Amino acid sequence: MRFDREQLETLAAVVDAGTFDAAAARLRVTPSAVSQRVKAFERELGRVLVVRSKPVRPTASGEVLVRLARQLTLLERDAVDALGVEPGAAGARVVIPVAVNADSLASWILPAFARAAETLPVVFDVHREDQDHTAELLGSGTVMAAVTSQSEPVPGCTVTQLGSMRYHPAASRAFAARWLPEGPTTAALAVAPVVDFDLHDDLQSRYLRMVSRRALDPPRHMVPASNDFADAIALGFGWGMLPQSQLESRDEIVVFDPARTIDVPLFWQQWNLRSPLLDAVAEEVVAEARRALSARRASDPSDRVRRPATAAPAGSGRPPLPGR
Numbered sequence: 001m002r003f004d005r006e007q008l009e010t011l012a013a014v015v016d017a018g019t020f021d022a023a024a025a026r027l028r029v030t031p032s033a034v035s036q037r038v039k040a041f042e043r044e045l046g047r048v049l050v051v052r053s054k055p056v057r058p059t060a061s062g063e064v065l066v067r068l069a070r071q072l073t074l075l076e077r078d079a080v081d082a083l084g085v086e087p088g089a090a091g092a093r094v095v096i097p098v099a100v101n102a103d104s105l106a107s108w109i110l111p112a113f114a115r116a117a118e119t120l121p122v123v124f125d126v127h128r129e130d131q132d133h134t135a136e137l138l139g140s141g142t143v144m145a146a147v148t149s150q151s152e153p154v155p156g157c158t159v160t161q162l163g164s165m166r167y168h169p170a171a172s173r174a175f176a177a178r179w180l181p182e183g184p185t186t187a188a189l190a191v192a193p194v195v196d197f198d199l200h201d202d203l204q205s206r207y208l209r210m211v212s213r214r215a216l217d218p219p220r221h222m223v224p225a226s227n228d229f230a231d232a233i234a235l236g237f238g239w240g241m242l243p244q245s246q247l248e249s250r251d252e253i254v255v256f257d258p259a260r261t262i263d264v265p266l267f268w269q270q271w272n273l274r275s276p277l278l279d280a281v282a283e284e285v286v287a288e289a290r291r292a293l294s295a296r297r298a299s300d301p302s303d304r305v306r307r308p309a310t311a312a313p314a315g316s317g318r319p320p321l322p323g324r
Helices: 005-017 020-027 031-045 060-083 102-107 110-119 134-140 173-179 203-212 226-234 244-248 276-298
Strands: 094-100 122-128 145-148 157-172 194-196 220-222 240-243 253-255 262-271
Touching: 005 020, 005 031, 005 060, 020 031, 060 094, 060 276, 094 102, 094 134, 094 276, 102 122, 102 157, 102 226, 102 244, 110 122, 110 276, 134 145, 134 262, 145 276, 157 173, 157 226, 157 244, 157 276, 173 253, 194 203, 194 226, 194 240, 203 240, 203 262, 226 240, 226 244, 226 253, 240 244, 244 253, 262 276
Parallel strands: 094 122, 094 145, 194 220
Antiparallel strands: 145 262, 157 240, 157 253, 157 262
16 A cells, blocks of 8 residues: 555654644644544554554554654655755755663763764754663664664664773762772672662662672662762762763762773664665764774773772673663
């Protein structure tokens, strides 16, 4: 069957905007027109395409069609560029939805997006999500590309290795002196407060298992924003695993266990389309990752390491881990 382009664009607008009214404003039509287009589309297909909640959510069938709508827009822009035709105001820039984990947003990826936005006809719709869950947004068609910890390509996508983010167990100087006076012993870590990023953040728990070889249950704060997470550690809320980029800029924070680090591998996955526009965005991201992540692997925060009185044995076998 053939799909009506206007119906596809309307469906994508409803999902992106979250409501029929917002989609109508974006498309410059009435909310009634938007509703009629979606209902007509559903009647033709014989299935529901969106859950009419706030915000509107696509059904499994709706996700397939939203993905198609975005692919058509991207390929249309590539064709316009290849032909050297002026796209006109409505098609001047393509929206590129991408999913990125919080620590990458706070540390290295935005310069790559800035260069791409300056030289390419694109605007970015950035979805902040844990890197272990960004692949889900790719599979649903919500985003065209994602920074993810998943090395296996999502069906219909390609994957490129970016590098690794290295995390160190860190705390404020005052916190380390109070709670870890003899270093990161099991007894001290069992009671020392922890800062977690969100419910998906397993970095602190994994570090505790590395040290103690058993589950510990210390008090936990939750601060779900990358810079605020580091602020909370600097203020003495608790200890947490910080990427090297945040250690480099905060003199009040020290590494209290230099023998143990956690490396989180990152990958760039994108739709498997022969799209020069999407490939050009990927080139900027990959180039920036290889500059920034390799530089931070070479950087050594040991000038601000707080070495314990009795060094604990180094952890062995550190597999890729969930993180932020």
